[in-house]
Amino acid sequence: MQEALSNASIIHFLKEKYQSTGFIDSLKIKYRSLICPFISLIEMVKPGEKVGDVGCGSGQFLLLLSHFAKPSYLFGIEISQRLIDNANKLFSSQPRDSYGFSTFDGAVFPEPLQEMDIIFLIDVLHHVPKKYQESFMQNLAKTMKPGARLVLKDINAASPLVYVNKLHDLIFAREIGNEMSMERAKKLLMANGLEIIEENKRTMYVYPHYTLVAKKP
16 A cells, blocks of 8 residues: 655655765755645656656655656656765665666756656756756757656745745755746746646745646647
């Protein structure tokens, strides 16, 4: 029987899987579900779908999908080889044909993304330098196959609480984020030929999230 999806079950699962990370990484990995809407994101995956994760980090979100959803294949990309190594180690007990990880340069997206039914971009866009955000989204949209969905989850720059996230990034990522408003993000997706099929805003503690689901015709 599949485990019920809740913040408590997510934290319990991640604590079991991540037992030897550093203090800061441990905090980010184990408790992020309390400030990020993981439950609603996980529920977007349909059984049997191929799932991509752009900016997958150490594979945390894809690991949650492997446990709480029923994907047929998981593929993550990240600019850091260290994080890709972490992800491969994390998935080492999974069937080898059920997942894949790859580094990328932040501009050219690996070909396997072209096969994904749904692609997640979770708190990644605000880490892309402003001058590259439009080309980044343009290249990602071109990579998607017709009918594929893109889930863009990020921090809403239109909210005064955006400064809480800037402080968060300064502490944990040692950089200041380039957040955009939900309305600007919608325009960016539509400008690249994607159709907005779902949108919502949600504040968790002091983090102002927005989620946009866009489909490629």
